[in-house]
Amino acid sequence: MNLIESSVDGIIAADMKGNIFIFNKGAEALTGYKPEEVIGKIHITQIYPEGIAKEVMRKLRSTEYGGVAKLLPTQFNVVNKAREEIPIHLSAALIYDGSGNEVASVGIFTDLRPRIIMEKKLQETHLQLVGSEKLASLGKLAAGIAHEINNPLGGILIYASLMMEDLTQEDTRRGDLERIVQEASRCKEIVKSLLQFARQTEPKMEPTDINRAITDGLFFLENQALFHNIKIMKKLDPFLPLVRGNGSQLKQVFMNIIVNAAEAMVGNGTLTIITSLGPDRKTVFVEFTDTGEGIPEENLTRIFDPFFTTKDVGKGTGLGLSTSYGIVEDHGGKISVRSKVGEGSTFTIELPVHQTTQPTLERQLVSDAR
Ligand SMILES: Nc1ncnc2c1ncn2[C@@H]1O[C@H](COP(=O)(O)OP(=O)(O)OP(=O)(O)O)[C@@H](O)[C@H]1O
Ligand SMILES: [Mg+2]
Incomplete structure (x- = not known):
């Protein structure tokens, strides 16, 4: 009895x-029931969903699920x-009396919840690993191509510009050459x-x-038509410490995310931007939440891939987020996304605080107090 009583399994x-007579x-x-609430009081069918107790008995009596009984x-x-x-996992047996009549059934119940949680965690870790490996190898490929293209592209730009200098203002070929320079410059941006x-x-x-990088980025965007019907709510922590980083690159990251948000809201909705200091005071969090169309689950692992876009040809290159990913990684930070289709998306960026400097505002307050 002790062995039964002390078993971790039910x-x-x-x-x-x-009628239940053993309940360890x-x-x-x-189950959350105490033995005294069960023994002699609860029928075995009540601890299963409807019809399951019968199914267990049927399987016990059949030879197909581990032998008779x-x-x-x-x-x-x-x-x-x-x-x-x-x-749960159930293993069960039928018990017979001396004359071979069924007298009882006994079941061992193993809770599957811890295992399910663990499996889910494993799967998530695996997905993350595959994701970062994929991005790393894509990065190498991209860098290789970009390097190769950079030189001939430079040539195209220089020679086209030189030719343009030779042409008179009235020359009709000027427009074509301008176009060449323009398109080649666009290629350079992509590279x-x-x-x-x-x-x-x-x-x-x-x-x-x-906070400054965000405000600067917004300044460029706010007046564009895409933003006219978008409400922008800023909750920027005025005591945010500085981070070690490159202002113009971070501004570019924020602008990419803000433009994506506006595009996902098709020019109508609310964008909330929150900056805060993490509880360990070593990480700055920047959160962009939109009320846009959201991102389907199957795309969540792909949106940071270079050239992944759901936008029409000519509208999106699919480089905004991959570039942002590279920049944030470069800053020793992380970028992540949560989203629900039809409700919106939240992009979160974590950046390490600059170790030796104080935030401007705090510094000022301190000097004012002196
Ligand atoms: N806030 C968002 N809401 C919904 N989907 C988004 C959001 N941000 C990004 N996405 C999805 O991720 C894809 C990739 O975004 P990314 O910024 O890399 O490229 P893009 O916006 O399509 O093109 P580009 O930025 O190069 O012009 C988008 O096409 C879109 O499907
Ligand atoms: Mg984009």
């Missing part, structure tokens, strides 16, 4: 009428005291983005005011 035995501590932990571990749900269903994603450019790192 052990429950019932007679052939379904494990069963108590699993036996049931090898099979997944079912049990219903606990709070009427919630809990996934630059790719190099940034692959972290092949070395930006100057200095103490940077994140």
Whole structure:
């Protein structure tokens, strides 16, 4: 009896009428019922969802699930005291008297919740690993291509510009050449983005005011048509410490995310921007929440890939987020996303605080107080 009582697994035995007569501590932990609430009071069918107790008996009597009178571990749900269903593995046996009549059934119930949680965590870690590996190899590929393209592109730009200088103002070929220069410059921008994603450019790192980078970025965007019907709520922590970073690169990251948000809201909705200092005071958090269309789950692992876009040809290159990813990684930070289709998305950026400097505002307050 002690062995049964002290088992971590739930052990429950019932007679052939379904009256429970053994209900150990494990069963108590699993179901939330105390033995005295169960023994002689609750029918075995009540600890299963409807029809399951019958199915267990049928499987026990059949030869297919581990031999007659036996049931090898099979997944079912049990219903606990709070009427919630809990996934379990059940192994069970029928017990006979001396003349071969069925007298009782006994089941061992293993709670599957810890295992399910662990499996989910493992799967998530695996996905993250695959994701970062994929991005790393994509980065190498991108950097290789970008380097190769950079030189001939430089040539195109220089020679086209030289030719343009030779032409008179009236020359009709001027327009064509201007077009060549324009398009080649666009290619150069793309190459630059790719190099940034692959972290092949070395930006100057200095103490940077994140609130300022956001405000500067917004200044450029706010007056554009896309933003006319978008409400922007700023909750910027005035005591935010500086981060070690490159202001113009971070501004670019914020602008990419803000433009994406506006595009996801099709020019109508609310964008909330929050900056805050993490509880360990070593990390600055920047959060952008939109009320846009959201991102389907199957795309969540792809949006940081270079050239991944759901926008029409000519509207999006799919480089905004991959570039931003590269820049944030370069800053020793992290970028992540949460989203629900139809409700909106939140992009969060974490950046390490600059170790030796104080935030401008705090510094000023301190000097004012002197
Ligand atoms: N806030 C958002 N809400 C919904 N979807 C988003 C959001 N931000 C990004 N996405 C999705 O991620 C994709 C990739 O974004 P990314 O910024 O990298 O490229 P893009 O906006 O399509 O093109 P580009 O930024 O190069 O012009 C988008 O096409 C869109 O599907
Ligand atoms: Mg974009």
